[in-house]
Amino acid sequence: MEIDLQRQVERARQEPRLLRAGEALVANDLPVAEQLLRPYLKERPTDVFAIRMMAELAARVGRLPDSENLLRRALELAPDFTAARANLATVLYKQNRSGEAIAELERIEKSGEAGLGHHSLKAAALSRIGGQEEALALYRLILDARPDEPKLWMSYGHLQRTVGEQAECIDAYRKAIALEPTLGEVWWSLANLKTVKFDNDDVAAMNAALEVPNLDMQDRFHLHFALGKALEDRREVDASFSHYAQANRLRRAIATYDPQDIARHVERSIAVFTPDLFAAHAGEGCGRDDPIFVLGMPRAGSTLVEQILASHPAIEGTAELPDIPALVRRLDGREMRGDDSDYPECLVDIDGATLKALGEEYLDRARIQRFTDRPFFIDKLPNNWAHVGFIRLILPNARIIDARRDPMDCCFSNFKQHYARGQRFSYDLADIGAYYRDYVTLMRHFDDVLPGVVHRVIHEDLVEDPETQVRAMLDFLGLSFDPACLAFHENPRAVRTASSEQVRQPITRSGIGRWMPYEPWLDPLKQALGTVLEDWRR
Numbered sequence: 317m318e319i320d321l322q323r324q325v326e327r328a329r330q331e332p333r334l335l336r337a338g339e340a341l342v343a344n345d346l347p348v349a350e351q352l353l354r355p356y357l358k359e360r361p362t363d364v365f366a367i368r369m370m371a372e373l374a375a376r377v378g379r380l381p382d383s384e385n386l387l388r389r390a391l392e393l394a395p396d397f398t399a400a401r402a403n404l405a406t407v408l409y410k411q412n413r414s415g416e417a418i419a420e421l422e423r424i425e426k427s428g429e430a431g432l433g434h435h436s437l438k439a440a441a442l443s444r445i446g447g448q449e450e451a452l453a454l455y456r457l458i459l460d461a462r463p464d465e466p467k468l469w470m471s472y473g474h475l476q477r478t479v480g481e482q483a484e485c486i487d488a489y490r491k492a493i494a495l496e497p498t499l500g501e502v503w504w505s506l507a508n509l510k511t512v513k514f515d516n517d518d519v520a521a522m523n524a525a526l527e528v529p530n531l532d533m534q535d536r537f538h539l540h541f542a543l544g545k546a547l548e549d550r551r552e553v554d555a556s557f558s559h560y561a562q563a564n565r566l567r568r569a570i571a572t573y574d575p576q577d578i579a580r581h582v583e584r585s586i587a588v589f590t591p592d593l594f595a596a597h598a599g600e601g602c603g604r605d606d607p608i609f610v611l612g613m614p615r616a617g618s619t620l621v622e623q624i625l626a627s628h629p630a631i632e633g634t635a636e637l638p639d640i641p642a643l644v645r646r647l648d649g650r651e652m653r654g655d656d657s658d659y660p661e662c663l664v665d666i667d668g669a670t671l672k673a674l675g676e677e678y679l680d681r682a683r684i685q686r687f688t689d690r691p692f693f694i695d696k697l698p699n700n701w702a703h704v705g706f707i708r709l710i711l712p713n714a715r716i717i718d719a720r721r722d723p724m725d726c727c728f729s730n731f732k733q734h735y736a737r738g739q740r741f742s743y744d745l746a747d748i749g750a751y752y753r754d755y756v757t758l759m760r761h762f763d764d765v766l767p768g769v770v771h772r773v774i775h776e777d778l779v780e781d782p783e784t785q786v787r788a789m790l791d792f793l794g795l796s797f798d799p800a801c802l803a804f805h806e807n808p809r810a811v812r813t814a815s816s817e818q819v820r821q822p823i824t825r826s827g828i829g830r831w832m833p834y835e836p837w838l839d840p841l842k843q844a845l846g847t848v849l850e851d852w853r854r
Contacts, residue, residue: 412638414441466496500538507545514546537566568743589705600668602675605713615729616721617775634685675710721775728831749844
């Protein structure tokens with residue numbers, strides 16, 4: 317059944333309850349909006365404007381699948397409802413389903429109703445799945461029409477960084493700053509290039525931005541992170557740490573992170589993933605051997621490992637793929653964060669057909685990130701360390717490489733790094749230390765129950781003797797040595813991580829021991845690491 321969209325438009329403009337619900341959404345008063353919308357939709361379940369508003373509410377509280385279902389219902393009733401289709405594209409994008417988001421945006425384009433906002437979302441989605449050139453063209457189109465939009469210049473700069481065009485990236489960031497000097501994220505983006513050194517004028521400008529009344533919280537913590545880096549480069553250690561600490565305090569306050577969640581996950585995983593479980597599922601799962609999982613702590617050198625391996629003619633580098641966590645979220649049975657999870661216990665009684673289907677689904681989902689016919693590809697999501705057992709069950713022939721770095725350098729590097737998403741543990745020294753300790757605990761378990769399945773690369777060993785370590789990795793993968801792996805910095809591939817600039821340079825020892833000047837402030841980190849501080853290599 318299709319409804320008369322224009323008629324509903326006219327009715328919605330005159331409906332007091334919808335008007336009040338809209339005001340509540342604008343004010344972010346979600347309980348009031350929900351109290352108005354739920355009874356209204358019971359009376360008028362085909363009102364697509366109310367459905368769209370309820371979808372907006374669901375998205376804001378993190379119920380993205382619910383939001384998606386509501387938007388699909390609205391489009392079933394009104395296929396020409398462009399605003400709902402654009403919302404659906406956004407929800408799909410937020411669920412890391414960029415290909416599907418692009419398909420919805422292209423339907424809007426075909427209708428002739430695409431605007432600059434739609435082009436911007438499409439560019440962002442394309443950049444996630446390796447469509448950098450098309451995304452750059454879209455950003456240029458948008459910027460020609462809106463050259464005074466600082467966040468568009470920032471997004472354009474992010475993409476130039478990904479493709480290795482550092483001069484263009486810096487120019488775009490500087491244009492954003494000229495338009496909006498208090499935009500903290502772009503200051504941090506410049507700092508996050510690692511190779512950029514701020515001058516006195518930059519430091520003064522950032523300090524001035526921090527003095528602006530009613531400065532947005534996001535701008536404030538980004539500025540503190542950027543100033544921490546600027547002052548670290550000047551060896552002003554006390555002031556540098558003060559800014560890093562302020563940035564992390566602000567960020568931690570909105571991170572909603574409980575370190576016991578990871579500790580419990582590790583404890584439960586150790587109980588579930590036993591030798592008996594793997595023996596019971598021997599010969600099951602998807603037998604393909606395409607994937608190489610490079611995992612471990614963030615800031616442990618996984619991007620370097622990926623860049624080295626992706627320089628081999630048999631291996632394609634992709635990105636930090638969201639697909640293993642997406643499959644896990646579907647299995648865990650939770651509707652909201654904080655609900656009890658069925659994972660990993662749900663794997664105890666899982667059948668072979670389901671394991672095979674999950675492995676095949678992973679490969680199908682990952683295919684959108686592949687652009688060559690090379691036989692192997694890399695999934696470089698560090699946090700996949702928490703799902704090694706699941707990976708082994710659904711893809712028993714996949715290779716797994718654990719990239720590990722000295723805990724003090726690794727953990728302090730996380731403390732200095734602001735992540736746009738996904739690393740909520742990284743804003744407190746004790747939380748970071750506990751996370752590293754839990755990671756090592758689980759990886760040791762898999763060393764015991766799956767001996768030889770995980771190959772460990774110690775970052776410091778790779779820096780000191782690259783050829784030996786590269787040969788060992790390739791032996792583990794069953795591949796012959798190729799000299800291109802040692803010339804990894806010449807590889808022109810796009811790199812979408814915070815280490816993108818470092819891996820375009822030869823290996824150096826510059827990252828080793830960077831924590832030492834900050835040692836007076838790092839006791840909480842050392843205490844949280846415990847015995848792992850001394851025996852982290854095994």
